[in-house]
Amino acid sequence: MSFNFDAYYRKMNTGDIIVSYKGSITTEMINNTLEIVESRIGESPEDVRLRKKVYNVMVESLQNLYHHTDELPEDIRGEFEGHFGVVVVAREGSGIRITTGNFIKSDKIKRLKDKLDKINSMGPDELKDMYKFILNHQKFSDKGGGGLGLIDIVRKTGTRLNYTFQNYNNDYYFFSLDIKITN
Amino acid sequence: MEPLIIEGTPKTPSVRFDAQQGLVEIKGRSIPENSIEFYKPLVDWLEKYGENPAPLTQVNVQLEYFNTSSSKCILDVFKKLEAIFKAKHDVVINWYYEEDDEDMLEAGEDYESIIRVPFKMVEIVD
Structure with missing residues (x-):
């Protein structure tokens, strides 16, 4: 069965929602979302730590969407805006869940999946070494961090990258990434 | 040499580089979409400062x-400062x-391990 966006978005929007967005990922959208996240996660000492982690993960997740979202599948270009992405931030227990989603061309999946699996298989010391290696040896593109974003997220949260690729049509999949952040 | 002074914004840090005082200061948030710019x-x-x-x-x-x-x-x-x-x-x-x-302390330690310049880690206590 092919990917049904509305069903996916409904499912994402369960629980105690702080931010829920579907549409163009623009600089302005990023600024507004960061502002909401910062003001909605409280001021208690435990929450300050959590807020910092959430803020960091939000910056990297949103900028990943901003830089890497593919053009939309032809048949839905009318239905969704260009540069389309999904962001949902929700409270779950004492932590926060951040879900991002975007369409991705089929031929890019393998590279991304290999990268996600590699990061997920690494321990803290390996991640630190990989981060420092990329930082010091790899030339960054204008697009940004040379792939440091995902490594940074895992280093700061200590969780795995929970992802799915759902088939939309021959050329496109929908990539969804869940990140849980706890104190 | 003229100082370099840049006001901070919600996404970019404030900058104060002063050749006469030998002061290089970067403060605030650095989260722009395009950092190279x-x-x-x-x-x-x-x-240029490195020349004198x-x-x-x-x-x-x-x-x-x-x-x-x-x-x-x-x-x-930091690489310019290392030179x-x-x-x-x-x-x-x-x-x-x-x-x-x-996380911020660890980020500093990451740089310290790459750059051959003395680092001091300074904790800000409220």
């Missing part, structure tokens, strides 16, 4: 947040982090 004048200024630096260059980096796109640019700034240090001029990098912000 922001940091280019800083790296260029330091390149102060006997001691005090570097204060006090960031609340920085994104991975900025992390490479910050390394480029000054290697040319036998004193350089000290003070890396400030808020109390309990282990």
Whole structure:
């Protein structure tokens, strides 16, 4: 069965929602979302730590969407805006869940999946070494961090990258990434 | 040499580079979508400053947040300072982090392990 966006978005929007967005990922959208996240996660000492982690993960997740979202599948270009992405931030227990989603061309999946699996298989010391290696040896593109974003997220949260690729049509999949952040 | 002064914004840090005082200061948030554009004048200024630096260059980096796109640019700034240090001029990098912000401390330690310049980790206590 092919990917049904509305069903996916409904499912994402369960629980105690702080931010829920579907549409163009623009600089302005990023600024507004960061502002909401910062003001909605409280001021208690435990929450300050959590807020910092959430803020960091939000910056990297949103900028990943901003830089890497593919053009939309032809048949839905009318239905969704260009540069389309999904962001949902929700409270779950004492932590926060951040879900991002975007369409991705089929031929890019393998590279991304290999990268996600590699990061997920690494321990803290390996991640630190990989981060420092990329930082010091790899030339960054204008697009940004040379792939440091995902490594940074895992280093700061200590969780795995929970992802799915759902088939939309021959050329496109929908990539969804869940990140849980706890104190 | 003219100082380089840039006001901070919600996504870019304030900058105060003063050749006469040997002061290099970056403070605030560094989370722009395009960091290269922001940091280019800083790296260029330091390149020129390196031709005739102060006997001691005090570097204060006090960031609340920085994104991975900025992390490479910050390394480029530090590499310019490393060149000054290697040319036998004193350089000290003070890396400030808020109390309990282990992530920011660790980020400073990552740089310290890459850059051959003395670092001081300074905890900011309220």
